[in-house]
Structures are given as structure tokens and as C-alpha cells.
Amino acid sequence: MARGGQRIRKFGTLIGGGALALFACSESATRLRADEEPGLTHVPAVPAESVDRPPPPPPPPVEGSCTTPECGAAEDAQRFVIIGDYGASGPDEAKVAALAARLKPDFIVTTGDNNYPLGEAETIDENIGRYFHSFIAPYSGKFGSGARENRFFPCLGNHDFNPVVGAQPYLDYFSLPNNERYYQVVLGNVQLFSLDSDPNEPDGRTVDSKQAEWLEGELGASVAPWRVVFFHHPPYSSAVVHGSTLEMRWPFAAWGASIVYSGHDHTYERLSVDGFPYIVNGVGGRDLYDLGEPVPESLVRHADVHGLVLVTATATDFVSRFLDARGIELDVLAIHRK
Secondary structure, three states, X not given: OOHHHEEEEEOOEEEOOEXXXXXXXXXXXXXXXXXXXXXXXXXXOOOHHHHOOOOOOOOOOOOOOOOOOOOOOOOOOEEEEEEOOOOOOOHHHHHHHHHHHHHOOOEEEEOOOOOOOOOOHHHHHHHHHHHHHHHOOOOOOOOOOOOOOOOEEOOOOHHHOEOOOEOHHHHXXXXXXXXXXXXXXXXXXXXXXXXOOOOOOOOOOOOOOHHHHHHHHHHHHOXXXXXXXXXXXXXXXXXXXXXXXXXXXXXXXXXXXXXEEEOOOOOEEEEEEOOEEEEEXXXXXXXXXXXXXXXXXXXXXXXXXXXXXXXXXXXXXXXEEEEEOOOOEEEEEEEEEO
């Protein structure tokens, strides 16, 4: 059983000693799962030839779709949105940002690549502030008022490093804890741990690095019900463009993390490693990537839609929903702790 008594249920079948519950709140998602056998551990990817087809027109509202702040809400729940590989100002980012705004989250987390293409100071406000200025504090851009206190928690991606000045535009734009490249913050039932998985990180990205030593210590000292680790390069991924980043296969579960989110590959993929959940969420607005053969840890994969993750967390329950840009729910992971 994972630390803190976490139980993970999948289709009523125990995996890795824990229980992982998948629900379908959209009609389409329910139909997709109707023919699955109990205990199935992999949902096949969208066929490669269909990935490049134009998306279907938006359907009429579906009962159970998640386009309002009430989706999955409980009175005592902490609610936040996770977006990744989004920072390329345009219609696809705008659709995801509009959904995020309608959901009215307490805060926003990113899995990197906030500022395409080259992490420049001249593009950062257009790519981020245009859509998310109301969550950022202090905010000094041109798109309106910022937040009273910061509610935007990014991590560095490879496109946030400029070839001339490195990550300086990112560091100048945000005011974040610790050294700003990696940090932790407690927000209600959730403690966030943002890492820098880029090879340019001066404190390293391997399991024996200074950064990893920091994370192990911070996780060990945490008393938060849920400990969410996020960074850019995925430890496990089935995408054909980047795939798995072996340097980031740290012992997150043993150190006390509850879940790991990443981006870099422009897909959505949920994986399980010895019962511990990993989610790749890189579909926030940039061009989508194809999927290759599934890695053994893969459970659910999508490469045909932009979208975001909506998380609700109480002291005992953590629910991670993948929504496409229309708000249609395509995947749910629910973790319960006693």
C-alpha cells in the first residue's frame, strides 16, 4: 500500500496493492469503455491514421460534461487545473484557457513549455499573460489586472530556456518560492512540488542530484494529505516524438509523492508503475503528437484532442479528470486514502 494509506482502484481490480477507480462522466467516454473487460490494464490508442484528421464539430452539451465550476466539486475540495505545452498564443490555447476560466479553479499548475518557441522576454506575456494574467501575482504585463496573491504555479520546459539568456525571461516574469526553478508550496489539502527536469538545470536532474536530494527531504517532511509532483519531461511516455526520459525515473512513491504529472509529449497518457500513477498532460495548445507502441506501464492514451486536467482534492479523496477543450470528460483517476 502506498504511503498515507492511499488505495487505487481500476475497474474494481486491485493493481499493485492499491485501488484505482475510473469513472466516465461523458456519454462518449462511457460508450468507449462499455466493451472493455474487467481488469483491462490498457486502453488502446487512437489509430495513428486518425490522429491527423480534423476534429469533429463540437457536440451539443452532454449531461455529465465538465464545463462549469460545479463539475466534481465538494464543499471542502481544493480544485485546480493542470495545463501543459500550451504557451503558443492562438486559437487552441485560447479554447483550453476559456475552459479553465469557466471551471473557476483555485489555482493553475503547468507542466512546462509556457513560452514558445524560444522562451523570449518579447513573447512571454502574449503566450501566458493574455490568457492567465488574473491568476498571476505580481503581474506587470499589458493584459489587465493580476491576482491579489499568486495562483499560477508553472514549471520550466525546454521551450522556456532561451539559447542566449537561458531561463531568465521566465524567472523575471514569475515570482515563485525557493530558487524559482524548483520549489514547493502548500495550498489547502495539496502540497505542490515543482521540479526542473531540463538538462540545463544547474542542480542536476538525476536521482543523485542536488535537486533530487531537495525533493526527497521536502517530501519526507510533508504532512499534506496529497503531495503532487510535476515537471516537464515524462519518466514514462508512449509518444513517438520524445518518449520516456529515463533520468527522471526517481523513486517518487518511496519518497512519499501521491502522483506525478509531466508534459513535453503533446499527448495525454495515464500510466501506472507498481500501482503508482503517472500522467503525461501536454495537450494545452501546441500541435499534437502521434503515439507509438504503448509502453508496458500505459493504461489510457489520447493524441487527438487539446484539453486540460481538472483535479479536486479533499482530505481523503483525490480525483484527476482529463477534459477535452469542450469540457467532455475522457478519463478519470480517483485515489482514496483512509
